[in-house]
Amino acid sequence: MENQNFKNHTRVDPLFHYVLTLFVLGTLVTSLVYFFREWSDGGSVLLACVLFLAAGSILILYVLVRMYALKAQDRAIRAEENLRHFVLTGKLMDSRLSTGQIVALRFAGNKEMPALSQRAAEEGMNSKEIKQSINDWRGDYYRI
Template structure:
């Protein structure tokens, strides 16, 4: 696999991010257009409104599916990084660390991980600043 760093660590899932998103957006536009035409003609208004409601439901479900998957990944990352911190230091990580900070810290190699955790908690570093401060990048090819 290609080496990972701050500039190329984000991942996109083409089927979800491009195909599904475009299909949902296109279908919503078609449903709204259909509803406007139905209202102007005065026919099939109920079906057109129902179609728009169905599209709103699909958009909500699509967003929730993504959010729930990310929340599950966040929980796993918190557990993994807490265990890693405990193994390296014999202590639990600072509870002041936010989820965003923990997600960013997962890219740090063990040699700089504990110190960077302390610095992130003490200075309230933003996730992007944490990632930029990492000298030895540890790739994560699993999160999407």
């Protein structure tokens, strides 16, 4: 696997991000087309409504599954990075740091992480600025 850096650290799962997204959106569009056809033809509007509600439910489930997984990963990263900061400095991370900043700091090597976390808290750096400031990139090969 290629070493991670700022330019290639984002990850995509093709089955989720492309195939499933296409299927979910296709199901929603198809249910809408079916609903309007049945409405204009005076057909079974009840079945069309049920299919649309099912497609809408699948879309909501699709979004929530992704959000919940990312929140769980963010919580784990927050705990890991707080522990790493404590091991390196003997102090917990600055409470001003947001979860997004801490998630970005996970890419910083041990030597620059404490100083960069302090700078991020003081300057209010966003996650992109933090990642761009990293000289010793530490890859995260498990997050998707």
